[in-house]
Amino acid sequence: MESQHFYYSLLLLAIFLLSKHFLYRTKNLPPSGPLSLPIIGHLYLFKQPLHQTLANISVQFGSVLLLRFGSRRILLVSSPAVAEECLSTNDIIFANRPRLLAGKHLGYNYTSLVWAPYGPHWRNLRRMVSLQIFSSNRLQMFSSIRANELKFLIRKLIGDSCERVELKSKFFELTLNVMMMMIAGKRYYGSNEEEIEEARQFREIVKETFALAGASNIGDFLPVLRWIGFKGLEKRLMRLQQKRDGFMQGLIKQQRMERMSSSSSSSSSSDGFGQRKKSLIDVLLSLQETEPEYYTDEIIIGIILVLLAAGTSTTAETMEWAMSLLLNHPEVLKKAQTEIDIHVGQNRLLDESDLANLPYLHCIINETLRMYPAGPLLEPHESSKECTVGGFTIPRGTMLLVNAWAIQNDPKIWVEPTKFKPERMEGIEGQRDGFKLMPFGSGRRGCPGEGVAMRLIGLALGSLIQCFEWESVGEEMVDMEEGTVGLTLPKAHPLEAKCKPRPAMLNILSQL
DSSP: OHHHHHHHHHHHHHHHHHHHHHHHHHHTOOOOOSOOBTTTBTGGGOOSSHHHHHHHHHHHHOSEEEEEETTEEEEEEOSHHHHHIIIIITTTTTOBOOOOHHHHHTTTTTTSTTTSOSSHHHHHHHHHIIIIISSHHHHHHTHHHHHHHHHHHHHHHHHHTTSEEEHHHHHHHHHHHHHHHHHHSOOOSSTTOSOHHHHHHHHHHHHHHHHHHTOOOGGGTOGGGGGTTOOHHHHHHHHHHHHHHHHHHHHHHHHHHHHHHHHTOSOOOOOSSSOOOOOHHHHHHHHHHHOTTTSOHHHHHHHHHHHHHHHSHHHHHHHHHHHHHHHHOHHHHHHHHHHHHHHTOSSSOOOGGGGGGOHHHHHHHHHHHHHSOSSSBOOOEEOSSOEEETTEEEOTTOEEEEBHHHHHTOTTTSSSTTSOOGGGGTTOOTTOBTTTBOTTOOGGGSOTTHHHHHHHHHHHHHHHHHHEEEEESSSSOOOOOBOOSSSSOOBSSOOEEEEEEOGGGHHHHTTO
């Protein structure tokens, strides 16, 4: 009897595998790569860092694969040509987002800019963000914030000079202060904190958000598990969102009070053109006054939280990777320093307007983004209808994962991709080389904050090169091991370095 059950089991498995094979043949689906197990599919292959695991699978089985993560179909793409088909030719079809648990709880039930499905609501949010928040005029208006926060960082480094300086936290504090000064006119790191308890709460919320937003949730792929006790992450997400919502409501309340006070006062601050300088919350509240039914507090908070999530950790991590690479390649650091000395000089600090005249610095940043993209896997997309990619039929409702890290580190595309060679980026306009280099994504769902990120990275990196002499803490090379947690690409070990003010810059630095 036992032998009969064994043979029946083998027969059922054979029928299952044969049926899958003929299904793929008749529907012209992409190859499925490794063995897909019943129920769990390819989930057994999950291993951090995920982008490297998926890159290895693509090398073995092909650059277009249709995997199965539990109940979800996953189109895995790791070639520029196929990425272009998805994000250009079929851009509208792949403009949707999959409905994942993080989008439900942290994205206000899929209504925030990141998680909203493609449609009128998302298009309105994207248009508003592009025109009201990331326009050239708005970015220029906030340039003084970026400059002032960077001066604050430089002063702190002068105080720490010749000692071990832990740069990971310094870069994170810089980016978070810049974003919060833009958003609410408040800084939450530094010696001049006005509301210590508020700042502490805010930092805890930010850290928990980055920890949970990047956490994998097996219930997204095996929904049945969410009904049989695997609800730990979901409960944590719900508690986190309550804290985030309460904190942001407090910020909005403060901004409303300041608007009322400002409107009744004749001595409001001016930007030099007779207009009061506005924080981004102030801008959003102005829109709320004209369209209160649409620009609810929930929509405003969703926008603010997206800005914080997208504009802080990823930017700080890119700065840390860039400085790590420069410490391991002192000849590149020296060349960048010479370029800055020639085009900026040593009688003033580098300004954002100087960045256009520093092509080698731009090459360093692009090469860093190629080797260590902030989002090694682009934010997931989902097909809204059946389409054709790479000559294969892609069913409606398929989740798309574009492995930007695999494309940007592919030896078939880049000569010696593991070597840091900024010169290879000469002549590349912007931060994109077709679909071989796309650290900010592409198409309708590309990152709208690319402009502000590149300004801040360029200004920070250029200023640190201009003002300080840098060297590694020990004789060994800086450890370039990648971290394994979340959807971004952090260093496994925080960067530590030694720095001291350059003698030629002492006069300028003494005036900060």
